[in-house]
Amino acid sequence: MLEVEISGVKLKNPIIAASGTFGFGREFSRLIDLNLFGGISTKGITLKKRAGNPQPRLCEVYGGIINSVGLENPGVEAFIKEELPFLRRFDTKIIANINGFNKEEFIELAKILSPFVDMIEVNLSCPNVKEGGMIFGKDPNRVYEITREVKKVSSCPIIVKLTPNVTDITELAKAAEKAGADAISLINTISAMAIDIETRRPLIKMVTGGLSGPAIKPIAVRMVYECFQKVNIPIIGMGGIMNYKDAIEFFLAGATAIQIGTVNFVNPNAVSEIKEGIENYLKDHGFESVKDLVGNIII
Amino acid sequence: MKLLDVEIAENKMIANGIYLLSFESEYLANAFKPGNFVNILVEKDSIYPLLRRPFSISFVKENKVFIGYKVVGRGTQILSQKKKGDTINVLGPLGNSFLVDRFDGKVAVVGGGVGIFPLLSLCHELKKARNEVDVFLGFRSRSDLFFVEEFKEVSDNLFISTDDGSIGYKGNAVEVFKTKIEEENYKVAFSCGPKPMLSALKSLNLTFKCYISLEEKMACGIGACLCCSIKGKDGNMLHVCSDGPVFDIMEVEI
Ligand SMILES: Cc1cc2nc3c(=O)[nH]c(=O)nc-3n(C[C@H](O)[C@H](O)[C@H](O)COP(=O)(O)OP(=O)(O)OC[C@H]3O[C@@H](n4cnc5c(N)ncnc54)[C@H](O)[C@@H]3O)c2cc1C
Ligand SMILES: Cc1cc2nc3c(=O)[nH]c(=O)nc-3n(C[C@H](O)[C@H](O)[C@H](O)COP(=O)(O)O)c2cc1C
Ligand code: FES
Numbered sequence: 001m002l003e004v005e006i007s008g009v010k011l012k013n014p015i016i017a018a019s020g021t022f023g024f025g026r027e028f029s030r031l032i033d034l035n036l037f038g039g040i041s042t043k044g045i046t047l048k049k050r051a052g053n054p055q056p057r058l059c060e061v062y063g064g065i066i067n068s069v070g071l072e073n074p075g076v077e078a079f080i081k082e083e084l085p086f087l088r089r090f091d092t093k094i095i096a097n098i099n100g101f102n103k104e105e106f107i108e109l110a111k112i113l114s115p116f117v118d119m120i121e122v123n124l125s126c127p128n129v130k131e132g133g134m135i136f137g138k139d140p141n142r143v144y145e146i147t148r149e150v151k152k153v154s155s156c157p158i159i160v161k162l163t164p165n166v167t168d169i170t171e172l173a174k175a176a177e178k179a180g181a182d183a184i185s186l187i188n189t190i191s192a193m194a195i196d197i198e199t200r201r202p203l204i205k206m207v208t209g210g211l212s213g214p215a216i217k218p219i220a221v222r223m224v225y226e227c228f229q230k231v232n233i234p235i236i237g238m239g240g241i242m243n244y245k246d247a248i249e250f251f252l253a254g255a256t257a258i259q260i261g262t263v264n265f266v267n268p269n270a271v272s273e274i275k276e277g278i279e280n281y282l283k284d285h286g287f288e289s290v291k292d293l294v295g296n297i298i299i
Numbered sequence: 300m301k302l303l304d305v306e307i308a309e310n311k312m313i314a315n316g317i318y319l320l321s322f323e324s325e326y327l328a329n330a331f332k333p334g335n336f337v338n339i340l341v342e343k344d345s346i347y348p349l350l351r352r353p354f355s356i357s358f359v360k361e362n363k364v365f366i367g368y369k370v371v372g373r374g375t376q377i378l379s380q381k382k383k384g385d386t387i388n389v390l391g392p393l394g395n396s397f398l399v400d401r402f403d404g405k406v407a408v409v410g411g412g413v414g415i416f417p418l419l420s421l422c423h424e425l426k427k428a429r430n431e432v433d434v435f436l437g438f439r440s441r442s443d444l445f446f447v448e449e450f451k452e453v454s455d456n457l458f459i460s461t462d463d464g465s466i467g468y469k470g471n472a473v474e475v476f477k478t479k480i481e482e483e484n485y486k487v488a489f490s491c492g493p494k495p496m497l498s499a500l501k502s503l504n505l506t507f508k509c510y511i512s513l514e515e516k517m518a519c520g521i522g523a524c525l526c527c528s529i530k531g532k533d534g535n536m537l538h539v540c541s542d543g544p545v546f547d548i549m550e551v552e553i
Contacts, residue, residue, distance in 0.1 A: 023523035027541070030300055031390075041526070050535050051528075058516040063346040065518060070312070072536055107459040137511045213347045242346075264342065265350055265518040268302060268390070 001289050002275070006234045007157035011038035011093055011186075011257060013104025014278075015247070015271055016288050018238055018261030019097035019121060019161075020069065021045055024083035025090070028268060036271045037254070039093035039183075041121050041259060042079070044053050046099050047108060049075035057202035059194050064213030064240070065262060066192050068206040069179035070098055076112055084116055093118040095159065102145075107149050112152040122150055122181075124172075125163030125188035131290070135145060137163040137188075140175035147179035157182035157265050159236060164216075165191045165224055173227040173235075185236035185259065186227065187220045213262040214240040221253045228295050244277020251293035300393060300521070301326060307385050308363060309377075314445040318379050319357070321365045322387075328359040332390050333399065333421040334512055334545045337366070337391030338520040343380045348374040351390060353517050353540075355491075357446075367416040368437035378424070393520050394544045397489055397510060405488030406412065406430045409476050410502065411437040411492030417512055418491055419446055423454040431455045437472030437492070441465035473499045473529065477513040480505070490548075498553050509548040515539040529553075 002013035017025070023043055024036050034040065052072025059066050074082070077098075087094050096117040100106035101185065110120055124137030136142040143265025147160050160176040162169055164187040176184050189210025194203045202208075209253040220258055237255030242263045243245050250258050263270040278290065287293060326429045328335070338351035352374045353548040357367040361526055370379050381387065406425055410418045415436055425432050434454040435442070438444050440463050450457055458475050459467030468475050476488075480503070489499055491512035500509065515527040522541030530552040531537045537551060 001440055021519075021524060023525070027519070027521045027523040031302065051530070051534065052525060054530065055530070058524075060348065060350055063349065065350065065525070067518070067526055069525045069528075072377050072528055099542075129416075203357055265520075265524060 001279060002038075004290055006159075006236070006256065009093055009157055012091070013038040013275055014251075014257040015274055016041055016236065016257055016259045017264065017271070018047065018259035019123065021261035021264050024079070025087050026083070028264070031268050032209055032271065034090040034092055034203040035267050036275065037092045038257065039095050040087065041095040041097050041120070041297070042083070042087070043073055044071045044097045044099045045073055045076050045079050045109065045113070046071055046101075046125050047105050049073065051077065054205045055062060056203065057108070057209075057295055059077050059209075061192070061215070062082070063209070063215035064167055064211050066194055066204055066211050067189070068204050068209035080112070082118055095119045095121050097121045097123050099123045104147055104150060106146050107153055110150040110158070111153045114156045117156060117174070119159055119182075120154060121152070121156045121159040121185060122147065123161045123162050123188070125161050138166050140171045143172050144175040144179045147176050147181050151180040159183045161188055162186040163188050164219060164239075169223045170226050173231045177231045181233060183215050183236060184227065184231065184257075185238065187223055187239045188211040190216050192220065193201040212239070214242055216240045217233040217246060224255050225297070226257050241274070242266070244274045244281060247274050247278055248281055248293065251290060252295070252296040252297040256291075256294050277279065302336050302389065303327070303389050304386050307381050307383055307387060309383060310381050312379075313367070315368065316370045317443070317445050319365060319367050320378070320381070322389075322495050323362050324364050324389070325362045325511075327356070327364050327389070327391060330364045330397035331356050331359050331364070332392070333424050334394065334396035334417055335392035336394050336417070337389050338393060338517070339378065340388040341374050341381075343388065348377070350518055351380070351395075351520065353514075353520055355512070356420065357416045358420040358423065371415045376545065383492040390520060392415060393513050394540060396543070397512075397545050401428045403484040404484050407433050407435065407476060407479070407485045407488040408432060408434045408484075409472050409473050409488060409490040409492070409497045411519045412439070413445060414490070414492030414496070414512070419449055419453070419490065421489055422450060426453050430540055433479065433485075434458065435472040436459070437461070437475075437496070439463070444552050449451065471496060473497070473503070478501060486548055494553060497548070501548050501553055505548075509546050510545055512544045513546060513551070513553070514544065
């Protein structure tokens with residue numbers, strides 16, 4: 001009932017832990033059963049170890065949080081040696097979220113990682129780094145170019161993660177599809193800012209950061225809906241999913257699977273609650289499978 | 300570490316804007332070590348505040364857990380209005396703890412403002428390990444004082460200071476501590492308080508070990524989001540929620 005398929009990879013349910021909000025699974029495994037997830041997208045990985053951005057990296061705003069972690073991570077080698085064997089113990093698909101500072105780095109990362117993981121999520125949308133990330137991801141030509149190159153060297157399916165910080169996200173979706181992407185995921189965080197009126201300083205050291213959480217959900221749903229009209233590859237939708245109702249909205253808008261991020265901080269049990277909620281919804285509404293919901297909005 | 304729904308036993312104001320909340324939890328009371336904290340969801344299904352709020356466990360008594368907190372923003376404001384019988388969701392115990400041992404010499408405990416909260420149970424344990432404990436507490440003003448009687452019970456000497464001099468020494472806790480360093484042979488110091496206080500402490504270049512408890516904005520509280528990272532002395536990233544909150548003062552950049 002809950003199984004979905006993305007380019008031959010079967011997810012036992014459509015719920016994936018969103019990159020950057022779930023570390024490498026280890027931390028949450030002390031609290032919840034990682035087998036509950038259809039997939040886990042890892043913290044963004046770079047070739048070399050990165051320290052990330054200075055403090056403060058986090059602030060809370062109405063209905064969401066702004067972060068500027070800046071891709072702190074131990075680098076690809078340490079990931080494969082120290083984190084992957086642990087993650088592999090669970091019955092869930094492992095998606096490596098990769099980040100390069102130029103095209104060559106993306107290619108290198110995909111080459112190194114694709115034999116070890118189930119899928120690769122090419123992050124062309126991180127708003128918190130000066131080079132690479134969103135800078136590439138805003139330009140459909142660069143999205144095409146990088147996707148194509150990464151696709152050439154990868155032995156596993158490629159998901160391209162898109163940024164919402166553009167006028168028309170469907171241009172990016174189309175570019176990714178044309179270049180051979182197996183799926184797209186959206187949305188990454190929305191570029192945002194908040195100011196402390198007492199100190200008159202920005203609440204994030206880097207001045208701007210990425211907004212996630214319930215505040216961005218309507219924007220994310222709209223973007224999934226628009227992309228669903230324009231591409232034929234599966235869409236993985238995310239942005240502000242807090243409960244099963246939010247998840248259903250994403251399926252109706254056109255998502256084949258969903259990712260949950262910020263909610264993990266608030267309610268680590270969210271995955272099991274959302275899973276149960278989706279199941280009940282399907283039964284109550286006479287659907288046989290999640291697949292029946294995808295894009296099934298009535299306009 | 301567990302996710303628990305607990306029923307508030309008491310939630311009362313104990314000083315100007317300072318509250319003490321307690322609830323029954325056999326699990327937390329037994330698992331707790333001084334320095335640990337919990338992440339409290341002050342309101343279920345709330346989008347503002349959205350995240351959990353981190354608070355130190357001040358002390359435990361039998362199966363009761365006590366949390367002292369100061370009202371500073373919306374989350375703590377909402378928490379302060381909770382009544383006996385209301386339920387809150389608590390994630391904990393989180394973080395590492397203070398090293399408690401029998402130290403061969405005097406121990407100094409230095410606290411400022413809300414940083415005083417995690418130090419009470421520490422003093423209790425230090426006394427239990429048969430140490431001689433000098434406590435230095437700094438408050439803004441006389442009306443902000445809390446836990447004074449409690450600290451008297453678990454210390455050998457208690458030095459109170461206030462920024463405005465309305466009671467005790469005029470100045471901050473580090474200044475008072477500094478005047479005692481030469482006459483006393485401290486073996487170790489423990490501290491928690493605002494950043495400026497901790498950097499003042501660091502600049503004293505103490506010849507003995509000093510452990511501090513740090514605060515940083517937190518989203519997950521368990522080491523997954525990397526929002527609370529700080530730099531260690533070798534440039535390595537440390538996470539306040541999972542590598543800390545307690546650190547050797549020489550091992551971190553403050
Ligand atoms: C490990 C740890 C232990 C703490 N122990 C105590 C304690 O025992 N007693 C106490 O009164 N306070 C303690 N604090 C500080 C307490 O977490 C904040 O005062 C509280 O989160 C403020 O929430 P608010 O909604 O009222 O304020 P707001 O300013 O509205 O909060 C906005 C955001 O900032 C975060 N935030 C604000 N101040 C802090 C801070 N100092 N540290 C981390 N996050 C912060 C909040 O969690 C929230 O996400 C501790 C903080 C940490 C990190
Ligand atoms: C603290 C934090 C760190 C993140 N790090 C990454 C990352 O490394 N790579 C990435 O592709 N997305 C990252 N994201 C974006 C999330 O994966 C997700 O796209 C976004 O948060 C929207 O979903 P949500 O509202 O459910 O959190 C991060 C988000 C947060 C909150
Ligand atoms: S709060 Fe998430 S890593 Fe520390």
